[in-house]
Amino acid sequence: MNKPLSSKVLFISGFIIIIFTNILVLSGVFFNRSGKPESIITLTERELFLPYFIDKENSGLKLNLRFRTLSKHKNQYTYYHGAPAWLDQKKLKQLKIKLEHGISKQVFIVLEYNHDLYNESIRRTKASLKKLKGGELKNGEKRLKDELTNKSRLFAVDAGIDYKTLKQKYKNQSRYLIIKGLIEPMYNYCANKKKETYGIITKLTAQDINVPKKHRKIFDHIMKTKQYGYNKFKLPRYKVKLAFGRRLEPWIISVNKI
DSSP: OOOOOOHHHHHHHHHHHHHHHHHHHHHHHHHHHSSSOSEEEEEETTTEEOOSSOOTTOOOOEEEEOOEEOOSSTTSOOEESSOOTTOBHHHHHHTTOOOOTTOOEEEEEEEEESSHHHHHHHHHHHHHHTTOOHHHHHHHHHHHHHHHHTSOOEEEEEEESOHHHHHHHOOOTTTEEEEEEEEEEEEEEOTTOOEEEEEEEEEETTSEEEOOGGGOHHHHHHHHTTOOSTTOOSSOOEEEEEEEOTTSOEEEEEEEEO
16 A cells, blocks of 8 residues: 655645746746847737736736737628638638637737728728718717727738748738737538638737736826726827747837826
């Protein structure tokens, strides 16, 4: 019969595991930040949201990276996450994604900042106003105001499995951001019962960005006012300069009040 391990041995083993885990985490952070950053971009509160709720028992703070997708249907509005028009069955095959529901694959996602897709989103929103009347028109005007003042200007524009190819194609660091994300195939049955296959971006690996204590002053001031979270601002109140390292993981360089 095996003799049970003593509490002292268990404590020491647990302590060693914790130390080893921390070493691995810190090694990953050091590797990510070593050398020249892969990209540097400045985003605002429109793209980097404070959390909806603050856990008083947890002193940490993370910003949520928000991006949108543009539907292939020109009369539809944009979505947070969702299915971008370009992510069709042909693209899924190029990404070597198995066309099985519930199975996702990590690839490189290209996000475009404040350019063509955002301008198209504004155009669609303005065009929709021409068809509205009464209360619907008022809601449409509100959508347009939100589009111009507080909705994210980051849009998923492409994806690939070869980082160097994407980096060569999307060189402008102030306009394009390449990070890792998960894509999952989905299916839709049209009126003629023909099955349509498309993909959705389910998650970005850099979705949550840790805020070090030295950069918390502006965020702490905003959180005291209870005006934080989704669309809790009329105009963005801060801008954040981000660097993405060798593992395409972000860290904050600076935070400034707008």
